[in-house]
Structure formats: C-alpha cells, structure tokens
Amino acid sequence: MSVPTPRHRRRGTLHPGAWWLWSLALGTAATRTTNPLLLALLIAASGYVVATHRTAAPWSRSYSAFAKLALAVLLIRLAFALLLGSPIPGTHVLVTLPEVPLPHWAQGIRLGGEVTAEALVFALYDGLKLATLLICVGAANALANPARLLKSLPGALYEMGVAVVVALTFAPNLVADVQRLRAARRLRGRPDRGIRGLLQVGLPVLEGALERSVGLAAAMDARGYGRTADVPAPVRRTTTALTLGGLLGVCAGTYGLLTAEGGTYGLPVLLAGVAAALAGLRLGGRRTLRTRYRPDPWDLRAWLVAGSGAAVAALLALAAASDPEALHPGVVPLTAPALPLWPAAAVLLALLPAFVVPKEPS
Secondary structure, X not given: OOOOOHHHHHHOOOOHHHHHHHHHHHHHHHOOOOOHHHHHHHHHHHHHHHHHHXXXXXXXXXXXXXXXXXXXXXXXXXXXXXXXXXXXXXXXXXXXXXXXXOOXXXXXXXXXXXXXXXXXXXXXXXHHHHHHHHHHHHHHHHHOOHHHHHHOOOHHHHHHHHHHHHHHHHHHHHHHHHHHHHHHHHHOOOOOOHHHHHHHHHHHXXXXXXXXXXXXXXXXXXXXXXXXXXXXXXXHHHHXXXXXXXXXXXXXXXXXXXXXXXXXXXXXXXXXXXXXXXXXXXXXXXXXXOOOOOOOOOOHHHHHHHHHHHHHHHHHHHHHHHOHHHHOOXXXXXXXXXXXXXXXXXXXXXXXXXXXXXXXXX
C-alpha cells in the first residue's frame, strides 16, 4: 500500500479563501430574508458542511462557540422586545408586565406594559437573521485554516493578516491548555474547579502563552518579518490615493445598493471602488519582501464552492426583489410563514461543497 506524498495530500485541500467566500455569501443571503424557514435551511446547510469537513484542529472547534453566541443574540433580542416593547402593533396580548413611568423627555420609550405575540414574532424573525449571519461566519472559522489563509493574502495586507491570525489562534490554544491542565489535575486527584483550581491552573496557562509568544517572535524575526523594500515616492502616493479612494467608493457603492435612492449609482461606484482598492493593494505589495512556499492553488473545486455561495446570495436577492412577501413574511395579521419553493431550492445549492470537496485528514 503506497503512502500518499505531501504533494498528493496538498491536492486534496481546498483554498481557504473559497470557504470564506462561500460563508460570507451565505451570510449575505441571510440578510435578504426574514423568513424563518429559509434561515433555518441556511443554518442547516452550513452546519452540515461543517460537520462533514471540519478537522480536529483547534480553530475547528469555534463553530459551537459561534452557535452559542447566535443563540445568545436571539435571546437578547427577544428580551429587549419583551421589556422595552416594540413599534409593531398587535392585538394578541400574551402578558401585561408592570409598566415603569418615565419622564416626558423619554417619550416613545416604555418599560414593561403589554407584550403581544406580533411583537415577539417580529423580534424572533429579526434576531434569527442576525443569528444566521453569525453562524455562517462561524462556519468559515471552523473550515478555513488561518495559517494557510495568511499565505494567500496580498503583500500589502500581510502584516495586518499576521496580527489577525495570531489573535484568532491564541484563544483556541488557550482553551486547549486549560482543558489539558484540568485533566492532569483530575488524574492527580487535585481540585480543578472553583477559585482555588482556577488560580492553580491560571499560572501554567499564562506561562505557556508567554513561551508561545516568545517562540513566535523568534520565528518571525528569523524569517525576516517586517523587512520592507524601497519604493519610489510617486508609487507610495499613488498607492495611498488608490486605496483610500477605493475604500470610499466601496462604502458609497454599498450605501447606494442598500438604499432605494442610490439604486442607479450604487453598483457602478461599488465596482469602481473595488477595482481601485485592488490596484492599490497590488502596488502596496511591492513594499513586502516575501515568498510563498507551496501556495494553495485556486482550482475548479474552489470555483465551485465560492460559486455555490454566490449563487445562493444572488438567487435570494432576486427572490427578495420579485416576491418580497414570501421572503419577508408579515406579522400583522399574525400568520404562519410559508416556504417558497424555488428560494428553498436555491438555498440547497449551499450543500455543494459537501459533495465536491474531499474531507481533509485529521
């Protein structure tokens, strides 16, 4: 039986940028609807792909943390609607809470009072949309290797990317150290809970974090991190102008797409801003002297994964424009949401990575 070579194993991996594009596209699709059935399909699709393709690496465990955060956001949104009321009118009163009188300058705000079913359902739809967005971002954190993603960044973003990767990998390693030390203390018959156990575990954890930080700093210094090349002054000024102008164009174009008044200029300004920002990043990469060892190829599977997410976002945006009532079910009068067929079929395209991407070895 032949052992696969590192090159063969490399071919089985997917570009980490494809996972991020796929998850961000699903998050964009979640912002186009408040239908709880479609949002539940998005959560189920992303969860299935994560369950079949995440590895045993520390960053792969972050999906459950994002799911808990999404649940907390949903509960907080419902609590706000319960305590602070809602502008949604309703006739189905569930409970009447004691109302706190407020001064005249706080008109429009109330604490307590009647809680209607319409207000709670509206808060549920609104909170579920944000929770779905958080879960989609958590799927990218669980599937994409941050170290491999760092190698794919443009040279102009390399230093910022290093800081982000170090920040993202610090918390999982810290949690792993705490679990390892608590298990060791239990095997020795020592307490691992309470203030005493926390104090006795905290010092070794901080010592390990300091050792990793010193080792990381030494490795970065040995590899020449921070060296820059001499770039002419006109190139630097052009890079700054293109980057800032591109970012302003992206902000203005995004605002135009999100508002009804800017529908005519939103897309052209957005495309022009993206082009200027990419040109600025390309010129800014001349300052960074680094090479890529065995870069991740952007192959057909990466196109399929990113394209499946983009297709879901585009189709749901089209459905929101053509049939807004199906993607934004009303709560007055209070009716059960219906599942639109072809938007639901479009969401199922998000399952394509589960079939075209081979599972990485743990």
